[in-house]
Amino acid sequence: MNSALLGNIARFILLLFAQVLIFNRIDLFGFINPFPYILFIILFPVNGNKTGLLAASFFLGLLMDMFCNSGGVHAAACITLAYFRPAIFKFSFGLSYEYQTVKLNDVLTPERFSFLLIAVVLHHSIMFLLEVFKLSFLWEILWRTFLSTIFTLITCIIIIYIIKPSKR
Amino acid sequence: MQQIVNFILKNSNRLLFLLLLVISLSLTIQSHSYHKSKVISSANFFTGGIYERVNNINEYFNLKSQNEELAMENARLKSLLFNQKDTTKLPEIDSIKGVKKTDIIVSKVIHNSYSVFENYLTINNGSSSGIKRNMGVINSAGIVGIVDNTSPNYATVISILNVKSQINAKIKKSNHFGSLVWNGKSTGFVQLIDVPRLAGVRKGDTIVTGGQSIIFPENIGIGTIDKVYIEEDTNFYVIQVKLFNDMTNLGHVYILKNKDADEITKLENQNKKNE
Numbered sequence: 001m002n003s004a005l006l007g008n009i010a011r012f013i014l015l016l017f018a019q020v021l022i023f024n025r026i027d028l029f030g031f032i033n034p035f036p037y038i039l040f041i042i043l044f045p046v047n048g049n050k051t052g053l054l055a056a057s058f059f060l061g062l063l064m065d066m067f068c069n070s071g072g073v074h075a076a077a078c079i080t081l082a083y084f085r086p087a088i089f090k091f092s093f094g095l096s097y098e099y100q101t102v103k104l105n106d107v108l109t110p111e112r113f114s115f116l117l118i119a120v121v122l123h124h125s126i127m128f129l130l131e132v133f134k135l136s137f138l139w140e141i142l143w144r145t146f147l148s149t150i151f152t153l154i155t156c157i158i159i160i161y162i163i164k165p166s167k168r
Numbered sequence: 169m170q171q172i173v174n175f176i177l178k179n180s181n182r183l184l185f186l187l188l189l190v191i192s193l194s195l196t197i198q199s200h201s202y203h204k205s206k207v208i209s210s211a212n213f214f215t216g217g218i219y220e221r222v223n224n225i226n227e228y229f230n231l232k233s234q235n236e237e238l239a240m241e242n243a244r245l246k247s248l249l250f251n252q253k254d255t256t257k258l259p260e261i262d263s264i265k266g267v268k269k270t271d272i273i274v275s276k277v278i279h280n281s282y283s284v285f286e287n288y289l290t291i292n293n294g295s296s297s298g299i300k301r302n303m304g305v306i307n308s309a310g311i312v313g314i315v316d317n318t319s320p321n322y323a324t325v326i327s328i329l330n331v332k333s334q335i336n337a338k339i340k341k342s343n344h345f346g347s348l349v350w351n352g353k354s355t356g357f358v359q360l361i362d363v364p365r366l367a368g369v370r371k372g373d374t375i376v377t378g379g380q381s382i383i384f385p386e387n388i389g390i391g392t393i394d395k396v397y398i399e400e401d402t403n404f405y406v407i408q409v410k411l412f413n414d415m416t417n418l419g420h421v422y423i424l425k426n427k428d429a430d431e432i433t434k435l436e437n438q439n440k441k442n443e
Contacts, residue, residue: 021222031283050181058188066215068281069288069324071199072192079192083185130196131285140352 004045012060015040020067023155032147034155037064038123041082042116042156046089057082070131077127081119088118116156124149199286209317209324210279210290216322220292223278227419234419241308271425273297277418278322282329285352289313289325291421296320302383304424310389310412311335311377312421328358329415336378337390342367345378346407348390355415357394363405369396375409382429 019037041057061075092115128145279290295318305312305325313325335348344367346360373393379386395408
């Protein structure tokens with residue numbers, strides 16, 4: 001129990017700093033950045049405290065907003081993802097996901113991939129929509145969301161493979 | 169009563185979510201209106217401190233280009249000094265002619281964003297060095313932005329590469345005014361809009377600050393005309409301006425402190441009160 005809590009706190013800090021110091025500076029083709037810090041919300045224990053997750057993701061988003069000078073964009077996207085996470089679990093792993101031992105950081109199966117995909121798309125579309133509230137940029141926003149989603153997805157999968165606890 | 173308590177207990181997560189959503193949405197909306205992003209910004213000791221530490225390392229990679237820039241500026245100022253024949257005549261160069269009523273504070277950019285629509289810089293001087301909101305920021309090549317939030321040791325700057333930014337500018341040759349905005353597409357170009365059709369514009373003409381605001385003095389360089397369009401609805405020119413500055417690589421900047429700013433704003437507020 002306590003080690004799980006400590007693990008979550010460590011993940012929170014590590015992902016936040018990795019995001020700010022490394023991933024925010026990539027600027028592929030001038031404007032595409034991945035946002036793998038949402039792995040904190042994705043990898044949070046399935047049966048963990050939901051209220052705690054909501055509060056933690058709010059602060060994670062707020063800290064990101066401070067670093068990016070973006071108002072409350074990241075915070076809104078993060079809490080939406082945290083709130084709808086059980087629904088995405090239900091969609092990807094079937095109704096009884098709470099009783100199975102769903103482990104996300106393991107070999108990539110179609111279920112795990114679909115979960116990651118939906119989570120990343122949800123987070124990114126809310127974030128980019130809020131970032132510029134203007135319809136004149138609609139195509140630009142859709143294009144950026146699309147590219148950034150792909151980039152984040154790839155980064156997330158790579159990170160999951162790297163930190164995967166090696167059994168056997 | 170019992171039912172209300174039960175309802176709150178049963179839906180505590182949903183209510184918490186809605187509460188947090190409302191908070192973050194209000195922060196978002198607040199940040200979209202110009203100059204209202206007071207709460208969440210990187211001008212605080214935590215984020216500013218981290219950015220400063222990272223920048224200390226990053227600086228070494230840019231030392232060469234920064235040195236070259238400073239040497240170029242030195243050379244330009246020297247040539248100005250030597251070529252000045254008449255002491256009663258003011259020097260011709262833009263960056264000096266305008267700044268007689270202004271103090272200059274030197275600062276350093278410690279964080280620079282240019283990949284989103286609303287870009288901000290963070291600089292490592294703040295209110296304790298006399299920096300206040302709405303001061304102009306330039307560097308040796310041209311304008312950079314306007315100070316937004318300040319903390320004792322740091323300040324954020326609304327970059328000219330920000331769709332919210334709107335700066336008064338003019339064509340140097342013909343003195344026709346327009347507003348400088350950014351369409352969010354390329355980091356090397358900004359747009360000068362609302363230029364009347366009477367203005368004679370030619371490719372390669374210089375665009376400078378207009379001097380109708382108290383933020384920037386007149387005649388600070390911005391860029392050169394790259395392309396000229398005519399907006400069909402309004403029949404005004406839209407001019408694509410190629411920036412002198414490379415906004416993706418900024419080092420030392422100068423903050424312009426207009427000594428008359430307080431007096432002018434006071435006077436203007438008085439007028440508003442009388443209306």
